[in-house]
Amino acid sequence: MSDIICEACGAANPPGTQFCTECDAYFGWSQTAAPARPATPSGMSTTTPVTPATAADASRVIAPTVEADQTALTLDPEVAVPMSLHMYNPSPVVDGYVVQIPTAPSWLRVTHEEIRLLPRSDAMVPVTFGLADGPVPEAQTVSVDLLICSLTDEHKSTPARVELTVPRFGRPVTVTAHPSMIRLLDENEGKAQLALDNSASNYPQTVSLTATEPEGVVRFDVTPARCTVEAGATATATLAFAMPELDHGATTERRLAITATSDDEHTETSVTVTQQRSQAPEHVPVTLRLEPSVMRVKDFAMADLLLVVDNRRGTQDRTLTVGGRDPEGRVSFTFPTSRIDVAAGRIATMRLTVEAEPPEIGKDVSYPFSVLANDEVEEAETTGTLTLSRSPAAITTAALRLHPSKISVRNTSTGHSRLIVDNAGSDQWLTVYLAGSDPEAAARVTVRPASVQVPPRQSVWAETTITANPPDAGESAERQLSFTATDGRGTVTCEGTFAQRTSDWMPVARVVLTLLGALVAAAGALSPWTRIPEHFFGVDRLGVAIPDDLDGELRQLFATQPPARVVVLVLAAAMALGVFARSGKTTQTAAIAMAAGFVGYMVFLATTTTGIVVGGVAYGAVLVVVGAVSGFLGGLCIRRR
Template sequence: MSEDVCESCGAANPQGTQFCRACDAYLGWDTGATTIGGHPAVATVPDTVDTVETAEAVAPLPASHQGETATAVRAAPADARAPEVHAATTEVTLVPEQPGTVTARVSNRSSVVDGVLVEVEESPDWLDVSPAPLRLMPGDEGTLEVALRIRDGALVPAQRLTVQLHVCSESAPDRRVPVAVTLTVAPHGPPATLDVQPRLLRLTDEARARFVVRIDNRRANYPQGFELSGGDPEGVVRFGFVPRVVQVPAGQLVEVRGHFMAPAPAPGQDATRQLTVTAANDGGESVATLTLVQHTSPEPEVVPVGVRLSPRELRVTNAVAADFEVHVDNRGGREAVELALGGRDPARSLVITLAPQRLLAPPGQVTVARGHVQLTEAVPRGRTVVRPFTVVAGDGASEHEAPGSLEVTMTPSPITTAQLQVTPRHLTRADTRHGSFAVLVDNTAGQQPLSVRLTAVDSHGTARVGFTPPVVSAPPGGVGQARMTVQAPPPPGGESVTRDLEITADDGEGRLLAHAAFTQTASDRRPLLRTLLVLGGAALVLLGTLLPWNLLTTADGSTIVATAPVQALGDLRNVSETAAVHLVAAATRVLLVVLAVAMAFGVTGKGSLTRKTALLVVLLSVAYVIAAIVVRGATFRLDGGLLLLWTGAVAGYVGGVLARPA
């Protein structure tokens, strides 16, 4: 047996139950606005847009609280008695603006004329209780009528609840008779209304769209469940709703997201459709309309395949080949095109290679193939040639051509724009066999690297020339450097020689020439040598004069001069032979000293004085030696003094000879 589950408390109730047996929440009077297919809908409450404040229900009191007074009571007379009440109606159905009435037979059991009072225990705010006045004579019986109504402006959800009425007399208000009344707030209000936003939709080149369904239940006091669906007269539009089955609470306005997919009209055509959205339940259905205007753009014109080269004009320098791209433009086509690619050149001087040779160009795209073109003829240096060619793309029915050209430029040999420089241009070196130059290969005006081998010759043909390095490389726009060393025999002393050098730089295609001069000078050493010989000879003569000669005496020259018997000169007739020999030896030493000094002073002259004094030194010393041997019988032995004396005389004489003009 199927059951209906209460959404308020979750309790299970037999199918068809109007109010929940556990919490008295409204489940549905019969198959109608709250049911779909005869059962309460298992639905989702969508997004709430607006709501009307509803009055809250008051749950029935526990039995332990029934009979408690709602107001303060006063003491009753001693003979006061509670009235006797027999309720005629205990169930009342309330509808806005239609009050319900509770009737009861009331008997006055007291001994006084007494009125009847009615009080409500825990009355809901929305409930208005109005008892009719009733006064009874002692022992009389009358009918008590109590009007129950919903206050104006209150939206009370459909429900069932129990209200405790307390009936008492005016004389004994503390003695009450409880009367339990079951109130049923009946479902009331119109069916929920349906609206669609926007009501007009325009679509261009689209088949899908979204819209919003609004279900308004703000005027009903009971929830309403709906199953949403959509349709069109042609039955070709498909609808969807999130959620599809909805529960709209009492007093609320909700929104449901909807979407549809409608077939697009033919290209260039318009279509207008009236779409209907239906919200249905067992109580009926609500319908809202939506106007759909669709437009499909006309199909684009069929554009033939286009073929072009990128770049179209190929330019290379000092090369004979270039790469390019073939762009096959099928963006205006509606289907793929298969093309065969090939190349042509009227001069038959090019080799054209394409990859791939067969190309599939999808519609709406630009497909790229790779190309390579190479010139087979030789291009002289300093020349430019242009060769046109064409790339052909054929689909079997027609051909598409893309023209292009290859421009090949061969620049002149870099040696034609280069310069060879030698620094310094004229090098003078003294007393050496070697000279060094800097060689510059200037390629600043060139567009290619330059590599040359350096060589050189001299005008005399006796020099050896070397380069470090022998091969110089100069980058484009740059300079190469090398070191040139020259080794040549020096000239005779006091002379100079100049060698003209011719430097050559050769790259195999041309030559560069540069000139330089290398001058060698040899210093004249005769003045220095003359000075050394003259002064040295004078010093040796002076030294030899002062040293002992070991001839007739072993005394040195200074002693001989210092001990000379100068007083004997006053009486030459009486001079002894020994004194005479002593005086001659002293005089000879003094004369030799004078000659040595004269020899030294001759260094500034032309050598005549030096030569003469040197001869006099030799003659004087030799004469002295001969006289000593012959006259005195001395024994000759060449000692250091005479040796130095004669050596100095010879040196002085040679110095005097070197002093003569050449």
């Protein structure tokens, strides 16, 4: 294309220029109107078929002045709603404009024609608002911010706000019942689901549900009776109804009308109910039985049993009144409740307790009785037997034992034992008082504790202490003991023996003292008799010639001391052998001879030598004397009878 020559100043301008670059003269534009165009969303700009403005034009652009002729519009779902924008171009250049909606709802559709204004000129620009294709939005009012942007400089824009209202439209909520036909056989109650549909409107509707029946004999319960269905949504409710009971063999059909009311508008649906009752069943009586029917109770006055009510052959539920009967009036009955329910074709059970007067001890007795169950139609009965028995008195089966039965003691006056009360043969507790005695009254018997309680099938024991004077030494004595256990109605006894023995220590003392004296004396015979070592001459010098180098005293000791020691040893042996004699004379004679002879010999030495006078008596002399005394005492330990 060739350059455009300005008619005002003659300057050459590039093709497509609308204003002269030298004098700003307007070159004109196409007279053909552009088709309507939708407003662009936020961040978008729409290009025009004209040549873009130059950089010089953009620098002189000023944001337009915009004023809407309406600030609130009510949208129509069928057609778009128009409004006008009074726009003024304060720029020195011709400028085009586009309407943008930065936060446009997804359901909104806005269109307008191409907008172009001469410098410093204004115009009324039509803009239409409509609903986009697709689901109708929910009824609401929103504020929409319009942004009128320059096409030359998109940063130059002017905002405008319009309040848009989506009106309510659509049909009332519809109600349908599922199932719409119900058949009741031998039943009086039923249910149906109610479906509430608000998909044909764009606003929530609150619906009240009611149900009616022409005769007014049906009871209804709608849950919930009032609910809110959101726009374009559905909800459910439950219809429960109770029909009047029919006679056997009767059939009826009823139409139930359900009404949904919202904003004075009503929609209805119906449910057809066919009710039928079977022919009256044949009456079959119930049967009763007791488990167990015969009860045997020992040492107790009552028993629990199970009443079984059998309605398996019956076709009707039964409610029966239960009770007991005793021909003699001696049995009492305890039921947890006076009535029992048993369904058709079922079995019901009930626990009950029967009680009667117990028999005498050791006897038994039987009580026949009956249990009855009746309603307005019939009475059923079953029988049972209660047998009570009482065990013999515990004292009659109890046993009394002394353990050990023979109490043997030595060298003491007291003995101990256990007195056992055995209740293994009874199922009853046994309380008894215990006592013991000696028929000769020579022993004292003590039982602790004096009273015991014995559990059934068990045994307990008490400690007994027997005290009596012991017999003489070497003698023994036995005393018969008697023990009793009584509960005040009966008595059990047992016998025992208390054996005492006193040891005879005389023979032992004889042997011990005699042998001990002999050993001590023999030891003394082999030990020094004086404290001067040179004066000791043992038995080994017996028969040995007297040495010539000994003086007078030593020669005398050498000659007499060994024989004296031999004599002491012989007498010690005689004293020891005297143990085997029946009497103690041999031991006593040997002991006296030993003591007298030894003392005499020592006196002789004291008068003829200086050893004893100067040195004194040594331990050997003491042992000889002590041995003689011990042997003499052993000889005295002979019991004379």
